[in-house]
Amino acid sequence: MNAYDGDRLRGAMTGRGWRETDDVFGSDFAIFVTCCIRDKAEQKVLSELGRFRASWERKGRPRIALLGCMAERAGAELPKRFPWVRVVAGPRRLGAVPDAITDAYENGRVRVIPSAGPRALDDLYCAPVPNANRHKAYVTIAHGCDQFCSYCIVPHVRGRFASRDPDEIIREASSLVEGGVKEITLLGQNVNTYGRDFVDGRSGCRFSNLLSDVASLKGLRRLRFTTSHPVDFTDDILDVMSGGGVICPSINLPVQAGSDKVLREMNRRYTRAEYLALIGRVRDALPGAAITTDLIVGFPGETEREFEESVSLLEEVRFDLAHTAAYSPREGTPAAARDDQVPAGEKARRLVRVNEVQALISRAINKSMEGRTFEVMLDEAAPRGEGLLQGRTVTDKVVLVRAPGEMEGSIRGVRVTASTPWCLEGDLT
Numbered sequence: 001m002n003a004y005d006g007d008r009l010r011g012a013m014t015g016r017g018w019r020e021t022d023d024v025f026g027s028d029f030a031i032f033v034t035c036c037i038r039d040k041a042e043q044k045v046l047s048e049l050g051r052f053r054a055s056w057e058r059k060g061r062p063r064i065a066l067l068g069c070m071a072e073r074a075g076a077e078l079p080k081r082f083p084w085v086r087v088v089a090g091p092r093r094l095g096a097v098p099d100a101i102t103d104a105y106e107n108g109r110v111r112v113i114p115s116a117g118p119r120a121l122d123d124l125y126c127a128p129v130p131n132a133n134r135h136k137a138y139v140t141i142a143h144g145c146d147q148f149c150s151y152c153i154v155p156h157v158r159g160r161f162a163s164r165d166p167d168e169i170i171r172e173a174s175s176l177v178e179g180g181v182k183e184i185t186l187l188g189q190n191v192n193t194y195g196r197d198f199v200d201g202r203s204g205c206r207f208s209n210l211l212s213d214v215a216s217l218k219g220l221r222r223l224r225f226t227t228s229h230p231v232d233f234t235d236d237i238l239d240v241m242s243g244g245g246v247i248c249p250s251i252n253l254p255v256q257a258g259s260d261k262v263l264r265e266m267n268r269r270y271t272r273a274e275y276l277a278l279i280g281r282v283r284d285a286l287p288g289a290a291i292t293t294d295l296i297v298g299f300p301g302e303t304e305r306e307f308e309e310s311v312s313l314l315e316e317v318r319f320d321l322a323h324t325a326a327y328s329p330r331e332g333t334p335a336a337a338r339d340d341q342v343p344a345g346e347k348a349r350r351l352v353r354v355n356e357v358q359a360l361i362s363r364a365i366n367k368s369m370e371g372r373t374f375e376v377m378l379d380e381a382a383p384r385g386e387g388l389l390q391g392r393t394v395t396d397k398v399v400l401v402r403a404p405g406e407m408e409g410s411i412r413g414v415r416v417t418a419s420t421p422w423c424l425e426g427d428l429t
């Protein structure tokens, strides 16, 4: 979502005559779009901000705009601590940012723009200009989240769930496809509840309708979405996906824990059995689909036995990939206030263990792909390795392929020749 916000700001700022540069210390303004989902993400930003001190004291630039969740949380404190921070705006005030940056630049003002409330939204209406990859783009379909998982800061900093207008989404997606984008990822904290907050004539609009409408855009080759909530992943979504077409059979279904007690305390609203039943329905409807998950270890009060239930769930489901994290207390959330926190060393041990288990599973799944041919969208030069392009299968597996640079952006048949838990290698067929 931050990459998407960055893409839209890029469109808004260049549209106002600003020019983008790689030379951040030589620039007039540097924009940070921050995350505060974990403490580590915040610490990284604070350390990055510190690096600008010398440049500021010597040249009085660059000024910095600090946006996103961390800006919402830390607010006015940041310009006091780092005087080179001149604009601070939360994720629901993106619409005010281009004017604030111009004002801060031309008039030297400090602009702190907090959210006007958890339901207020001052959005930026501007087509995103993808930077990192011109073949793929994100489109946010909803802001905020109403789920209030007990460990999560998102509803507190990104506000309540608000679906974007479907016509606006289609317009944005069409303009991206007309501009040459081949793959779109629809974004939201819980995309599955899209449309449920509509009360007017759009009240029949559901995520499955939107998915089907975007999928029918002429020229779009691949459509993905993230993230889903297991409770709201309804069968109408599977029906649309199983119709084939451009919707990729790749689903991220965050489970977060394998124990019913921990799931209840996380306020996830499903049991292990219900989650497993959903996985069964997905696999029945979409044989061969890739399923990934998110998992937290060391949630407050998680016993060794409960942790082992997470391990056994990984083994039972055999996810393609698991995004794992040690629980990170976020101030203001119910879980952070608990006095039965798991010690850091124990969380680290549990994290190593789940990663080892998942690596074996991912390795076996990827190994089984060797010798077979898949359609791969070659979307960028590989970060390492001369003459290699990097692409993805429809199931979102990363593939490295020896191919000429002019093939970038095309979809090719690739025979997989080697694999690791995280990536495949292959030859053009």
Ligand code: SF4
Pocket: 145, 146, 147, 148, 149, 152, 153, 154, 155, 189, 190, 229
């Ligand atoms: S659904 Fe996701 S974003 Fe929403 S509160 Fe739960 S973890 Fe946070």
